[in-house]
Amino acid sequence: MEDVKQLTVNAIRVLSAEAIQKAKSGHPGMPLGAAPIGYSIFTNMVFNPKDTAFDNRDRFVLSAGHASMLDYSLYYLFGFGLKKEDIMNFRQLGAKTAGHPEYGVCPGVETSTGPLGQGVANAVGMAIAENYLANKFNKDGFNIVDHYTYALCGDGCMQEGIENEAASLAGSLKLGKLILFYDDNDITIEGNTDITFTEDVGRRHEALGWQVIKVKDANDIGALNRAIKKAKAETEKPSLIIVKSEIGYGSPLQGSASCHGAPLGEENLAILKKNLGWTAEPFDVPEEVFKHCKKFGNKGKKAEKAWKALFAAYAEKYPELAKEYETWKARKLPDLANIDELWSFEKDDASRGYGATVLNKLANYVPFLIGGSADLAPANKSNIKARGSYSATDKSGSNMHFGIREHAMAAICNGIYLHGGLLPYCATFAVFSDYMKNAMRMSAIMELPITYILTHDSIGVGEDGPTHQPIEHLAGLRTMPNMRVYRPADGRETTAAWISAITGKNPACLFLSRQTLPMLDGSGKDAFKGGYVLADSAKKTPDVILIATGSEVNLAVKAKAELIKDGIDARVVSMPCIEDFESQSAKYKESVLPKSVRARVAVEAGATATWYKYVGLDGKVVGIDTFGASAPAGKLFEKYGFTVDKVV
Secondary structure, X not given: OHHHHHHHXXXXXXXXXXXXXXXXXXXXXXXXXXXXXXXXXXXHOOOOOOOOOOOOOOEEEEOOHHHHHHHHHHHHHOOOOOOHHHHHOOOOOOOOOOOXXXXXXXXXXXXXXXXXXXXXHHHHHHHHHHHHHHHHHOEOOEOOOOOOEEEEEOHHHHHOHHHHHHHHHHHHOOXXXXXXXXXXXXXXXXXXXXXXXXXXXXXXXXXXXXXEEEEOOOOOHHHHHHHHHHHHHOOOOOEEEEEEOOOOOOOOOOOOHHHOOOOOOHHHHHHHHHHHXXXXXXXXXXXXXXXXXXXXXXXXHHHHHHHHHHHHHHHHHOHHHHHHHHHHHHOOOOOHHHOHHHHOOOOOEEHHHHHHHHXXXXXXXXXXXXXXXXXXXXHHOOOOOOOOEOOOOOOOOOEEEOOOOHHHHHHHHHHHHHHOOOEEEEEEEHHHHXXXXXXXXXXXXXXXXXEEEEEOOOHHHHHHOOOOOOOOHHHHHHOOXXXXXXXXXXXXXXXXHHHHHHHOOOOEEEEEOOOEEOOOOOOOHHHHHOOEEEEOOOOOOOOEEEEEOOOHHHHHHHHHHHHHHOOOOEEEEXXXXXXXXXXXXXXXXXXXXXXXXXXXXXXXXXXXXXXXXXXXXXXEEEOOOOOOOOOOHHHHHHHOOOOHHHHO
């Protein structure tokens, strides 16, 4: 048995090195050194390779995504449906085995990873989801939500700030079913970590509330298994297992930075095989390895069968709860667009206030909605008033307190969504979306419908000054593929934005104002189209088209009234979401913005870059391409030209 274990570990090493060599691209160092860690995780995990979506499976996240061949070798050997050809096509166009693990591309991959540290935060999100759902649905010994989240990271992840943010929150929340392996090989691209990284990682995590377990030698599979057992025994703390390994193990480049991010070379690959006693033909694996790995898949099949029997008994005893579980699992939403109360508002409000009203009404219809703010909930208006706060002592609340950890917050929301069963949102000031940008980009790459509430959306922030006033943020996020950006002008447009956000296929940003925006005549469900005629011209073809978003829509309406006095017939188009407008038919877009009308003015309190597509060579943009200043909002709008006279 010991021989087949070692043979399997060596198979992981050789397959990884061969694939990287064939691709002439990749990172062989970590797969060679961390192969025993990957093997130990997979032989302790509960999974069914024939049903990778099995509800109660353990989750595994390779946070060090550059070591993707470690992932692919494991999925191949343990029967997840990859073929030898997939390993041979590593990093090639259209391959399941992409340069970094991609969610929805390679079977078994739970999240896309590559930007270092993101995967750790994703894993924290998955552990939060497991913890929350277990509290909600487990009853009287029927533990239908009961699994672990494993993650593997390296020195790079440990140096990124997001890891500390996520680890700090995980410790505070006492996520006892989160197990993080740290492949401590002391090497990064530039050389030994002593150049920049001399901290005691273990003591840091102990201070953050983690159990820390140390394994002196990555090749000691027995010690790795004991470490996992000890991690599972600790229910009040997440566990960090620090494993000393040697990068590039078995090759002539062992312990050297030169094998971190480049193929070994044919000669070194041959020496690696000789050192490991590997005699199989390239990309071939002894049948006994597959037989050995299949045992763990069969164990997982039995676990799924047992879980299904448990759930059937659960459904018989708690039919309503079982039905609710299925609804949450499917994230099944009612026909929100036709719920009248979502469209009614008692008074004029800032769009952040409208947003709070809509969110709190939505919560009555979407019980699996969960989220919170980076310590700005009172300002973001992102709390669900009828629900409590999720914490280490109260697992039932769905208001998340992420602390001042924007980067981790967004990545944790990705993990919560990827786990399944919950629909997350998060909130901060629009200007601080910069802290979240990489995680937001990962949401977009994976097409996860995370809702980002971004309040204080313009120079309307006022006295806090240029550090808190977003200028380029609307334009920047609009250029991100798969990201939908909403800047609603009143309550009804905010309703449309919220519904579009949580029913869509991609992430969405809700840019919401601090200042009061009046309810507008003509707003409503047409906002679902992204852009629509709010106030039309008297003539079939207007003399001029005014296009605006958010707080500037009312400004455009006032400008229209002034233009009429000058005999100019204007149409006002509200454009709360450019992405949704672009998805409409050419006929509809022409009806809103007829090509024959070249006199156009776009008005938005943000950077002008994205508006020239709509105003063309003959049009103008009233926007702001400089940083703001510290002053009351009204003074700033006047200073930077957001006035009726300027638009006219």
